[in-house]
Amino acid sequence: MLIDVKDITKIYKMGEVEVHALRGINLGIKEGEYIAITGPSGSGKSTLMHILGCLDTPTSGTYLFRAKKVHDLSEDELANIRNREVGFVFQTFNLLPRLKAYENVELPLLYAGGRAAKIRDRALKVLHRVGLGDRVNHRPTELSGGERQRVAVARALVNNPRVILADEPTGNLDTKTGGEIMELFGSLHREGRTLIVVTHDPEVSDYADHIVRIRDGILTN
Ligand SMILES: Nc1ncnc2c1ncn2[C@@H]1O[C@H](COP(=O)(O)OP(=O)(O)O)[C@@H](O)[C@H]1O
Numbered sequence: 001m002l003i004d005v006k007d008i009t010k011i012y013k014m015g016e017v018e019v020h021a022l023r024g025i026n027l028g029i030k031e032g033e034y035i036a037i038t039g040p041s042g043s044g045k046s047t048l049m050h051i052l053g054c055l056d057t058p059t060s061g062t063y064l065f066r067a068k069k070v071h072d073l074s075e076d077e078l079a080n081i082r083n084r085e086v087g088f089v090f091q092t093f094n095l096l097p098r099l100k101a102y103e104n105v106e107l108p109l110l111y112a113g114g115r116a117a118k119i120r121d122r123a124l125k126v127l128h129r130v131g132l133g134d135r136v137n138h139r140p141t142e143l144s145g146g147e148r149q150r151v152a153v154a155r156a157l158v159n160n161p162r163v164i165l166a167d168e169p170t171g172n173l174d175t176k177t178g179g180e181i182m183e184l185f186g187s188l189h190r191e192g193r194t195l196i197v198v199t200h201d202p203e204v205s206d207y208a209d210h211i212v213r214i215r216d217g218i219l220t221n
């Protein structure tokens, strides 16, 4: 198993009030699998994605990433997973508005360090890969929604991660553009990457190996 989640809970404490966002999730994902996660708003999808991407920690339960307990990892090891093993794509793209497309894509590589020319080359190559070879100098405001999301996918891919996590990546796109992004994810899967995609898009079942349904913080299938 690449990802092995055992009885994970997440409780958010809001003053006196506790929100039980995840109430015992068990999930195994093998290398190269394509998993779609669906469920109503507020069911815990984003909370689960943040834990899978090591952006947040569960309240209880065990998360094994490549057979290592995430709980026991050092800050450096966690940063390494976030930077090199996992690429995250968000519904709202999360691009920096003042940076050109290629500069947005370079960011994760700049954090990791390395030669500037090599970093530039890699960013341009990945932008080409997602079909934006002729838009590399555009800023986010000069791009369509679908193009912005392609830049975000390129940024997620730039470190060549084995896992892509996408939280409602087509939620802000029209059906046709969303379909193109889903095609792009399909091609990443065919390259052998592991994909975990939160989506309400019924067409996703054409692409995904498994659909995981979540409701009130519990998997229902
Ligand atoms: N940072 C937070 N603090 C407190 N409550 C939160 C926080 N994030 C999410 N929640 C609550 O946890 C539940 C699950 O949220 P979320 O994982 O975002 O669901 P989804 O992505 O399926 O819409 C919701 O009730 C939400 O209000």
Ligand SMILES: [Mg+2]
Residues within 6 Å of the ligand: 045, 046, 047, 167
């Ligand atoms: Mg969400």
